[in-house]
Amino acid sequence: MLGRYALPRYLTGATAARTGDEVSGPALLLVGLAATGSVATASGLLAALTISAAIGGPVLGALLDRSRRPGRLLAAALAAYAAGLGVLLAGVGRLPTILTLAVALLAGLLTAAISGGWTAQLPGVVPGDRFARANALDALTFGLAGLAGPALAGLLGSTLGARAALLAAIVLVAAALPVAATLPRPDTVPPPRSLPREVRAGFAAIARSRPLLAGTATSVVSFAGVGMLVVCCPLLGTQRFGDAGRGTLLLAVLAATAMTANALLARRPGLIRPDTALPASTLLLGAGMLTAALTTEPAYAIVAVVIAGAGDGPQLTALFAIRHREAPPRLRAQIFTTGASMKISGFALGSALAGPLATQSLTACLLVAAGVELLAALTFLACRGRPVRRPSLARAA
Known part of the structure; x- marks a missing residue:
């Protein structure tokens, strides 16, 4: 795969998989609401x-780090994730809720493959002199996926029904399999x-590692607010x-x-140092949520998510830069998938809390979310100020 088109091919596959993942969340919410009529069940x-990514991410990362063909392992994980979404497509509203929850838990073991597992392969695709730009482009695929995913989920949910949106998520994840399977082998x-x-x-x-700890802890807390x-x-x-479907377009x-x-x-x-951008962008996310909570007009809801988006993008780019800079090479995939899985689990806890809270008061839920982002920024400052030893491969062993 190495060659002139290595990075475009990598970015194409990453965008397809991540768009499918971004469709799956809103689509599953819409399927749950349509099939059960319960916000709590849908969330x-x-x-x-x-x-469950908290369990699956570290194990998947360790397997990727020790694999001679990490691309094939990544492709297998994506295939299993798509299969899990297929069972949910057929089962929500038709099978007992406890069974569909169990399927969702099993599928979630593999979600770190789409974020951290894929990004950890980037150093094998791009030489060092072009890596900073490639890292920003990789983070941009999350933004592109986040743009297309909810829009596609909302459009299909409003026109063809919620299950059509979930089917689209499955197709997109499956489309990334050939690219994942041909990612380059590691040198050692x-x-x-x-x-x-x-x-x-x-x-x-x-x-x-103080920077890794600060970045990981901040992203976990922040993503609870995003959830x-x-x-x-x-x-x-x-x-x-x-219209609930139009809400996903936000x-x-x-x-x-x-x-x-x-x-x-x-x-x-190199415009902003990642260690500065991470807490600043987290505060901007919180400002957007606070704006949504304190206003009632539709136009201000759009303004609120614009403010939040201006923080969300740079936050991810800064987090990736810190991880690439600080991760020991032989533990790179595991650090990315562990960080991603912990971040995803923070999202899960936030979304679980938001279900019953938003049912009682949407404004209160948004205010709590803004407070969580403030807590995340303070977490970064607290972790960076703590005297943590630098990582040592001998000690980490």
Whole structure:
């Protein structure tokens, strides 16, 4: 795969998989609402799909780090994730809720493959002199996916029904399989060790590096607030625009702003230091949620997600830059998937909390989400100020 078109091919596959993942969340919410009529059940399905990533991410990352063909393993994980979404497509509203929740939990074990597992392969695709720009472009695929995903979910949900939106998610994830399977082999593979020891090494590397710890902790807390915002968006659509499907389009506006911000960073990748951009962008996310909570007009709902998007894009770019800079090479995939899985689990906890809270008061839920973003920024400052030792491969072993 290495060659002139390596990066475009990588970005195409990443965009397809991540767009499918971005469709799956809003689509599953819409399927749950349509099939059960319960906000709590719908948010519970989304939480189940995401919370189990805390278990699956570290294990998947360790397997990728020790694999001679990580692309094929990544493709297998994507195929299994698509199959899990297929079972949910057929089962929600037809099978007992406990069974669909169990399927969502199993599928969620593999969600880190789409984010951290894929990004960890980037150093094998792009040489070092072009890496900063490639990192910004990789983060931009999340913005593009976040733009197209909710928009597609909302459009299909409003016109063809919620199940059509979930079917689109399956097709997009499956479309990325050929690219994943042909990702380049690593130059070297570390000697095999026991899987529990590998997993412990990844967590130890994060815990002993102050920047990795600060970035990981901040993103986990921040994404809990984002999970609350995602659950609120269909209700914002109903309250401000008269249609829950239109509410998911607010997520597309957020993603468009995030993508625009990342496009600017791709043109000038050294414009802002990642250790400065991460807490600043987190505060901007919170400002958007606060704006949504304190206003009632439809236009201000759009302004609110634009503000949030201006923080969301640079936050992800800064987080990736910190991880690429600080991660030991032989633990890179595990650190990315562990960080991604913890972040996804934070999203799950936030969305689970938002279901019953938003049912009682949408404004209160958005205010809590804004407070969570403030807490995330303070978490970054607290972790950066803590004297943590630099990671050592010998110690991490």
